[in-house]
Each structure stands twice: as structure tokens, then as C-alpha cells.
Amino acid sequence: MRTVVFDLDGTLADTSGDLIAAANACFVARGHRDVLNAGQDALIAFHGGRAMLKAGYERLGLEQAEVEARIEDDYQPLLAHYGANIDRHTLLYPGAVEAVKTLRGQGFATAICTNKPEGLARELVARLDIADLFDALIGADTLPVRKPAPDPYLAAVAQAGGAVKRSLLVGDTNTDRETARAVGVPCILVTFGPEGRAIERLSPEALLDHYDTLPALVAQMLGD
CATH class of the missing domain: 1.10.150 (DNA polymerase; domain 1)
Known part of the structure; x- marks a missing residue:
């Protein structure tokens, strides 16, 4: 998948x-x-x-x-x-929920791979009411190693029931870029983070300016 x-x-x-x-x-x-x-x-x-x-x-x-x-x-x-105080100021980025729902509706599995401790990550996604939008969640302490080691990403894909060769990573930092390189999968980096479009310096396979365009971009990169 x-x-x-x-x-x-x-x-x-x-x-x-x-x-x-x-x-x-x-x-x-x-x-x-x-x-x-x-x-x-x-x-x-x-x-x-x-x-x-x-x-x-x-x-x-x-x-x-x-x-x-x-x-x-x-x-x-x-x-x-x-x-x-995990959700006092935290906000989902515009269009994120809709994009994930669209991807799932198109048959994609979705997962989270984060360097936030797993317990805190699960608490946050529950409070943001998005836990049911992901088939897997791997945190910083789920395994003995964290990103950019490839193991957490591989575990996320496996837990989601997917295939690594038909997967990609959406992230925002060099840690994500290096994780994708370690695994050998494409990386999409968002430009709405603190670095803006300067994140292009990391040479990802694609940049994401708004979540509205993510489903089409993913379909283009992963094919049918």
C-alpha cells in the first residue's frame, strides 16, 4: 500500500x-x-x-x-x-486535516513519525482530534533510536501496513530530510514553517506551500 x-x-x-x-x-x-x-x-x-x-x-x-x-x-x-499544557497554543496548519482525509480516501495509508516522545505525541493528536486519521504513530522513544535513523520510519510504514518502496516523508527540518535519505524515499518539506522557502536549501524532492496541493503532489510522486 x-x-x-x-x-x-x-x-x-x-x-x-x-x-x-x-x-x-x-x-x-x-x-x-x-x-x-x-x-x-x-x-x-x-x-x-x-x-x-x-x-x-x-x-x-x-x-x-x-x-x-x-x-x-x-x-x-x-x-x-x-x-x-500541551494544547494551549498549538494549532493544526491550514488544510492539514482535509489533505490527510483526502489521501486516505484515495487509498493511501497515513502515519506519524516524530521525535516527540510517543506518549506526548499520542496525547497531542488525541486532543487535536486527529488520532483516527493515522494508521501508525512512532515517537522518539518507541524504539531505541530516533530520526534521522531509518528504523522509526520503517516501523511507521510497517505498522501502517504499507510498503517502504511506495512511501514518502512529509517534514519540516533537516532531520526529516536526512531520515528520507537514510531510508531511500522521497521527501516533501513544508515552506510554512519558520524557515519559509529557505528550506529549499536541503534539496528535497518537493516543497509544499499549502496542504491544499498535497494530495496531487503525492499522487504525482508515488503514482498509482
Whole structure:
């Protein structure tokens, strides 16, 4: 079966506001101010909790050893805060739901492969009311490795009942691009993320400006 695998954060949904808020809660708990900005630092947010903590503590001028120690100390509190406030600011990108429904109606399997911990990913898709639109969900801790290792993508396709040779990945970062390369499948990168069309620098097989055009693009790339 032809399969479309989606990243979650920055691809299906703009989660940057809630992610940044969770990181800032860690900084405030240590007596600092809000260090990260949801608008300006969205790209950092889409690279995960550790990336946000690293960026924040480096901006505060901490020595590298202390930065690394605080990342380890604050990672679980960050996840806890995020889990308790996971959908306050998060929004699905325009047309995402309709595009996934169209793909499924055309006989495609759909799956999520994310570097968000699986439990949080499942909680988020449930709250966004899109869980039933995907045949599989693989998170950062589902397997011993995460993207860009090929294993999570392969597991997502297998769980969805698809065939890797008839699949592609829709994502928003270099992690997704490298995952697709590792597996040997086409990659579509969205241009409505924080990098805009500058994401073209990663040389994906295709760019996606709006979800309205995704079904036709997928059909063109994967064929009948």
C-alpha cells in the first residue's frame, strides 16, 4: 500500500508556542526571565526540548559544562510542564486535516513519525482530534533510536501496513530530510514553517506551500 509518513511538530501542527512556554517555565523556575520567544525561536522549538534548553542557557551566558548539566536536570521538568499544557497554543496548519482525509480516501495509508516522545505525541493528536486519521504513530522513544535513523520510519510504514518502496516523508527540518535519505524515499518539506522557502536549501524532492496541493503532489510522486 502507498504510504505517506508525516512529521508532527512543525509539519502537521504549529506546536512552537507550547514548546517555548515549557522551556521558559524551566528558566523562570531557576530565577531567570523568559529567555525564548515563540515567534523568533520556533525553529529551535521544532528541534526539541534539549535544543531549547541549550539555546536558552547559552543566551544566559552559562559555561558549557553548566549548560549541559542544566539540560539534563531540566529535561524531565520541561516534558512535565509541556504535557500539562500541551494544547494551549498549538494549532493544526491550514488544510492539514482535509489533505490527510483526502489521501486516505484515495487509498493511501497515513502515519506519524516524530521525535516527540510517543506518549506526548499520542496525547497531542488525541486532543487535536486527529488520532483516527493515522494508521501508525512512532515517537522518539518507541524504539531505541530516533530520526534521522531509518528504523522509526520503517516501523511507521510497517505498522501502517504499507510498503517502504511506495512511501514518502512529509517534514519540516533537516532531520526529516536526512531520515528520507537514510531510508531511500522521497521527501516533501513544508515552506510554512519558520524557515519559509529557505528550506529549499536541503534539496528535497518537493516543497509544499499549502496542504491544499498535497494530495496531487503525492499522487504525482508515488503514482498509482
